[in-house]
Each structure stands twice: as C-alpha cells, then as structure tokens.
Amino acid sequence: MIKIVYITKRGKKIAEEIKDVLDYYHYDNKVEPIKDFKIERNEGGFIFIMATGIVLRKFLDEIKNDKFKDPFVIICNENKELIPILSNHLGGGNYFSKLIANNINGRVIFTTATDVNGKVGIDELSKMLFLETPKRKHILDINKKILEEDVSLTLPKYWKLRNLNGYKISYHDKYEVVVDDSIRLKPLKIAVGLGARKGIERYKVYWAVKKALFLRNIPVWRVDAFATIEDKKHERGILETVNKFKKPLIIFKREEINEIYEKIDLEKSEFVYKHLGVYGVSEPASILAVKKLTNKDFDSIKLILKKFKRNGVTVAIATENL
Template sequence: MKAAVVAVTRQGAQLAEKAAEVLGAGGKEVTLYVPGKFTLLKVPERRIPYRKPLKELMGEIFPQYDAIICIMALGIVVRLIGPHLKDKRTDPAVLVLDEGGQHVISVLSGHWGGANTMTEELAAGLQAAPVITTATDVHHLPAIEMLAKERRWQVEPFAHVRRINAALVNGDRIYIFTDRPLNAGLPENVTEKKLADYNKYEFLDGEVVFVTNRLVDGAPEQALYLRPGSLVVGIGCRRGTPGEAIKGAMTRVLSEAGLKTDDVRLMASVDIKEDEPGLLEAATDWQLPVRFYTVDELAAAMEENNKMTTSEFVEQQIGVGGVCEPAAILGAGKKAKLIIPKQVMNGVTVAVAGDTSASSASAPETRTR
C-alpha cells in the first residue's frame, strides 16, 4: 500500500516523521510531503518538499495513493478532498491527525479503503486516541462489505451495501443464502441459510444477501450478491455461434489452465452482442451474469494495455481491435490482470482475467444481463 503523509507546519512535519515510521513498520510505502521551508533533508521517494498551494497538491496526490494522512485541521481536509471524491470503491483512505498527536480520525473510505484499520494501527503506534464514526464499527458489528473484502469476494451491486449495513445497525432481519459455509460471527438479526433452501415463493421479512457465483432464479430485485469467484471470462464470437460451442471453448480454456468453472463469477463481451442467442444461452445454462461494454470502453482498455492482441479484421468489423481481452479486464476490475490471454477455438475467442490485489472492489457497473 502506498501512503502519503502531508504536513503544513514545523510541528506537523515532526509528527509526520513519527507517523511514517509507524506505517512503514506495518509494511506500507510512505512518502512525506512537507513545506519546503521546514525541510533540510531531501531524500528521494521519501520526503518531498512542496511550495504549491495545498489545494493543488491534493489534486495531484489524491489519485496516486492508497491512503493519505493529513496533519492539519479536519475542516481543511474536508474542503481539500471534496472536489476529488468519486467512488468509495476507488477513493483512497483519508485520515487526519491533530498536530499534538492526540487523535487519529478516519475520514474517508473507512471500510473498503481501510481507513478504519489504519486509524487503529496509527493510533496505537503514536499512543493517540482513534476516532472512528462508521455506525457498524461503533456498534461492533461486521459491515457486509468487510465480510466480502476479507475473503477477496466481489460485491454486486455495490449500491445495495448501504441498505444492508443500515439493517445490520437497526437490528432488522437479514437472510444470507450461501452455497458455502461463512464461518463468520454473525449478529442475532442475521440468519445464514443454505442457498439450496432459497424459495422464491417464500415471503422473507427482511433484506436478502446471496453468496454465490451464480444467478438466483426469482431473487429479489434489491438483493445483494457476494461473489466468491475471482475469474471473469471475456468472450468474442461470430454471429450465430451456438451456445454449446461457446461453453465448450470456455470449458476447454479453463481446464487446460487448471481452473474451474465454479470460480467464474462473470462473462463479458461487447455491447453489440447483447442479443447474441448463443452467448446468452451459455450464460443462462451456467447461471452466470454477462456484462457488456461499448466499443469506446474496450478501446480505452486496450490503449492502457498495449500487450493485448489486436486483430485488424475485428477492428474493421466493429471498430475496436479486440473484444475478449479488454472485456475480461474491464469486468474483473481496476487492478485485474490477464490470467489467460486470447485463445481461439472454433470461432470463439476466450480470455480470462482476475484481480491480483489484496482486495478487490466490484467493477464499475455497466449493462448486465
């Protein structure tokens, strides 16, 4: 994890050194940003003197780091980060320390970004008081997205997390239907059941969470899915390709790489295939969701990764030089890597991607069927 520590005064710069030691001992790669007039020692990649306005500095470092620790007033930090907030799945963790080193405050991305955990870590190292205000933590309850993050599971759709956590805090009933044991300490208002016991005709007086890589017939529209599988299969095919041919190609590619179809959580392709019968048939047979991306989205992914295979024929046909590889990467998320590059079998192209980070957020939501 890359962390930046930003100070604005001489006392803050001294505290920044101590904070960096604590974070560094925890395995984090730390860079200090200290006003130029307060630094005499210049160590590359460790201490960077700055003379630009804080507003400009924050704009530069916000997308570069996994965590930003600010030693200054909380109000200043709120104003600085406001214009840069985008998504809790991608925003960095932001913490605030007062210059006296008395309090460490978790400000942003407490759960998914790890700010709450880092707050506890830094407070212990500095002998300060941790300030954490997320409701689930205050009530010592397990946030639903942390259940997924600790296991490297995907969360879909992420927008439903807030409602599930609200139910946790309010003591409302939550049913978790799972195809594998959770082995988690769940509060009394959460009931764990086997996925096989789910009955779409049964009335459930509470929120519903499914732990499975498969689609669930008759699932409530507001249900939350936790996806244990880490693999996304990108598919390209000609018009009229049978579903059996697509399933056969996927099965063979995965099998030859020693991977299991049970670990696939998503199929992905280009949006002009949204009505492709064979592709939809394969997804339905395997109970997998399919996510479709536009030509522009695929092209942008290929531009970011120049090692992807390019086909002049495909580019002439649809306007982008590849489908399966960029679709797999987009479906797997920001930190994904290609596990299996493009394979061609009986007119079907297959690529497999997976998230290799320590934790993974769900991919940006696009059209899914």
C-alpha cells in the first residue's frame, strides 16, 4: 500500500492526480488528509504533499529503520516537484518519483550522487533488473567507483540490455549478473500467470501480456516462464503467445491451484469457480510457477502484479521475494 498524504486544497488536487497514476499502473494506494494519517508499518511507500520540514520532524523517525527494508518516502511540493528522500533505490523511491512526474507533468529533484550524475547505482540496478540485493559493502564501493569511471557489467547473453549509464556491458553463457568482474548477483525468477476465456484470440492474449509487463516495467526477455491451469493447456491463443515469446509454459492441475487458496489470501472469483472448479487462475499459477522454478516456500514469493484483466484475458506476475 502506498499512502498519499496532503494538507491543502491544492495538495488534495495533486494527491488525486497521483492516485490516478497509481491506479492506472495497478498499485494499491490510498489518499489521506494529514489529520487522518497514521503510520501502520505495512506501507510500501509514502508520498507527502507538504513542506519537507513537516515530514522530517513529524514522520521520518517513525518510518526509517533499515536501508534494505524501509518503505520509500517522496515529498512533493505544490509545483509538482518530487523529491525522493528515503529508500530511493531498493525501496523504489526513484522509480515512483519518475513514474508520477512523467504522468502529471512534474519533475524529479534527485539528491543522491549517482542520480544527480546520471549514473545507475548497483542497488538501483538490482531493483531494475530484478536481482538479489547486493551486500552493503558492495553498494558503497560500487556507487562510489561508478562516479569516477564506468564499471564492468556482465549479463546473460540473451538479455537485451545494450546501454546503461556507468557501465561497460558484456555478455556470457551463465545465468548470473557480474558487476566489476567480482560481484555476482543472482537474477530473481519471474513468472507470468495466464487465464483466458475459451477460444481466445492470440492477439488479445499477446497484448494483455505486453500491457501487464509494461505496468511493472519488465521486458519480455526478463520473464522466466508462463503458467496456466490444465484446462487451458490446449488453448491456442495462450500457446501461440507463449511460443511467440519463446518461453516455457508450466501447466498446473486444479488441485494444485486450489491448494494455493488454502495457504495464501488471494481474491476469489465465484464465476471462475463455477466454470473451472478453481477460484482463479493467473495469480495462483504465477505463484506456483515461481515455486516450481526456485523450490522456495510461499513466504519467499511475491505477487508483484495482482490479477490484471483485459479483453477476456487475466494476467498476474510473481517473483522471488528475497
């Protein structure tokens, strides 16, 4: 949940604009006037439309705890200038600042050295490419070094990243990312769950997947697998789309799908249950696929895009949660 907090009438109007952006990108969010605002400690981020001093004196000490786990904090003034001040890289403060500014005709004011100099720090790199989190020492060392020179970055050969500020990119046959010839970061597994009405056309599945990946800024080459239920294993629109993306399709039985709803609190659809005997397909399929790819417990898997519906297709995206 992202909380958007305001004080003035002008601030409320901007808060509603920001909410529209977050709604479009399917991020859970809530707008609150400052008089009703409470920190519940389960938030993913905060956007304060008010003076910096108010946030620093009144709220920041209660929010900040650990650089690796803190929710992001963004301050926005009434000129729509957004300043990410906490958890800018790992927490997504920079990402959300840019996302919002680009959609409300605002601008971002960066304060961290790598961002001011147009470089991508290793912590932001890990967030952007869905990699395991670097060690604290590596973040400090690489982000300092990258300000003075380009650092080597070795990627899996089929990843289609060609240019990145601060790095000299090369490729290898291994499924790992190597920074500065010595720091090895494991890519997190990403799975896309698919559901669709019977006889769905390929183009509808294809564009629903493309839109879902766009909403989470994930290139197709970064996806590890697609997944669906056994009832859809011969669905031509799904099969042709997955084949076009050249990714594996993992099929799960109804029993496996239903077990997920006993272990994880997911939205249930009585309509889907009536027709397929399960309460949903895309969300549990994506979670099960990551579990199959990693052999991790469900606590280590995160649903990063809840069920997204488009033209008779449902799409969900899950990944490892380290």
